[in-house]
Amino acid sequence: MINRRRQRGVTLVGMVLWGIVVVFVALVAMRLIPAYSEFFEIKKILNDIGKEANTNGMSNAEIRDRFSKRALIDNISTVSAADLKIDRDNGRTVVAVEYSFEAPLAGNLSLLADFSARSDGN
Numbered sequence: 001m002i003n004r005r006r007q008r009g010v011t012l013v014g015m016v017l018w019g020i021v022v023v024f025v026a027l028v029a030m031r032l033i034p035a036y037s038e039f040f041e042i043k044k045i046l047n048d049i050g051k052e053a054n055t056n057g058m059s060n061a062e063i064r065d066r067f068s069k070r071a072l073i074d075n076i077s078t079v080s081a082a083d084l085k086i087d088r089d090n091g092r093t094v095v096a097v098e099y100s101f102e103a104p105l106a107g108n109l110s111l112l113a114d115f116s117a118r119s120d121g122n
Helices: 012-056 060-073
Strands: 085-089 092-106 109-118
Touching (some): 012 060, 012 092
Antiparallel strands (some): 092 109
8 A cells, every 4th residue: 555645835826826926015115115215314304404493593494495405415306395394383393294105006006105204203
């Protein structure tokens, strides 16, 4: 009598399905990584400008000018100085921005990410 052990492993269909999932996740990551890296750069700029505005007492025009210069150097294209919201809260300057990032994925399918950053870390 032949002792047949049951074979185990991944089938071709299973490998193809896992391959599709991995490619989809990689595609989404490749589209979102630039948006998040730009968001963290914007957040860093806002924190720097907020600290500087609180110590030097900058006007709104100076804050917008400083942001425009830093955005040009850091190649930020999704947010402009006109998008900044500048508030004075208890004697502290708070610079904030809210924006959306849309990246085409495939055909008429797109990814949409909403970002919000403030100079006070909230």
